[in-house]
Amino acid sequence: MRNFRGVLPNLGAIFWTLIVAIPLYYVVVTSLRTADDVTGANPLSLPSSPTLGNYADVFGNGFLMYLFNSVLATGLTVVVVLLVALMAAYVVVRGRRRRNRVLFQMFLAGLAIPLQATIIPVYVILVQMGLYDSLLAIVLPSIAFAMPLSVLILSNFLRDIPEELYESMCLDGAGQFRVLLHLVLPLSKPALLAVGIYQALQVWNGLLFPLILTQREEASMLPLMLWNFQGQYTTNVPAIMAAVVLSALPVLVLYILGRRLLVAGLTAGAGK
């Protein structure tokens, strides 16, 4: 058979499981320790007096606000990206004019531009717009950088919608907006879901934009919260680990409830 059998492959797999599991175990165990327990105990031992106090500390330090900011920024970005990219993909696929092909080529070229490379002008532009240090400062450039890949994936998907469906809808007298709303949108649901999850993870997990484009706690997102915690509470490792656990919880829930969805989202970028 094709999938490796015998002792050696299983031993290798168990070895890798340990490499993956030990750090994860460390995070959870440490997040349950008391501050004193950290300095004295073996970091991999079970906590002598397990406590949820560290989680309370994280909540006490504004976790819900960071969470709210992350949810808001991620949600806003994804909704706009899906809408705007779908409209662009519709034009790219259905338009017969030369300029539509130029448009597609442009997005294709945009794939190669790393987000880091434009961060200085993006920072300058947002300061000029008076948006520096607000959630919009993260949302706007995130939408822009999501465009190339989203348009590409969606247009690859839209190409498979048969010509007849468009023609019959147009024969029934539907306008462009109705075609978009009642034909293109429902038929591209799987692709929209995958692209949406992929881009949501990008925004949710990104540190560079929050680090450079925001400063106030009121405009910070979860990765920046983690980074600030690491700087402020260097000695309170359990609280930092509790923050790591809490910030990963929403994605973990998605992983447990809808692993197939998460996987489709994660690999959306790989399909091209």
Add this chain to the structure above:
Amino acid sequence: MTATEAIRPAAQTPAGKPRRAPRRHWTEPSTWFAAPALVFFGAFVIVPIVVVLVLSMTDWNGLSAPAFNYGGNWSELVTDPGMWHSIWVSLLVMVLCWVMQTPISMLLGVYVAGQQRSRAVLASLFFLPLVLSSTGIGIVWRNLLDPDFGVLAALGLPGINLLGDTDRALYVLIFVVSWQFIPFHTLLYQAGVRQIPKQLYEAAEIDGASPVQKFFTITLPQLRNTIITSSTLMLVGSLTYFDLFYVLAEGGPGDATRILPVNMYVIGFEQYELGYASAVALILVAVGTALSVGLTKYSGFARMRSEQEGA
């Protein structure tokens, strides 16, 4: 795909229409539909690229007005040993991350492609790092490798500061990058392996092929497209490992782990030399574009070849 292609010409032939409609097609959407996407992309990608080009020819501390020095940053860049070091470290990271991740991801991918129940359980563990952000992973490993309270001290090796060691820090980072991304690439290889036709293995078994022979003569060649996809993502992605490198080591110790994006951040946002940092950003764009064009060309050829073989 094939279904649509089969339908399309049939729909056009009865009317006797030419393949490319000379006039505007009656079901064609207005180009205006692409306008919002264009506005975002223009304002936050195209304009910044132009601005970065202009800024790279200036001296600018972010406060006073930028002063043109034309090629000044570029001549500084060529003679700056820190910059060459940064480019070298980036290339090293790119190559070593690929070397480390590809074999492990492939072997794990083949392993978890098996349908056994025990493997499904292990697989669900393998993929867990996927739920953590780079920042979270960086912070976990930073504390895990702490010389005083970390796991090495617990194992009876106190005082070993892997991240503070100029010679070793980079390898630690490459290991942590692999820890983060191997699950994702394992996922790709798992999907690739499951698409290999079973008959190939059955035929090989009849011929008496050993498991190792089967791996090298069937699995490996059949995974060609997965290898190309996974490698492309790894190589292009390695240019953008900012979060993890910054959180784990902030480019240090010294400049031992200062890959290009981190170098740009330090120069621009810690030393406030935004003109010089813009020149670094342009190098990043140049490398990224060259890499993408090169890889697309290569993988494009590969795809054509595989399609011909399939026919």
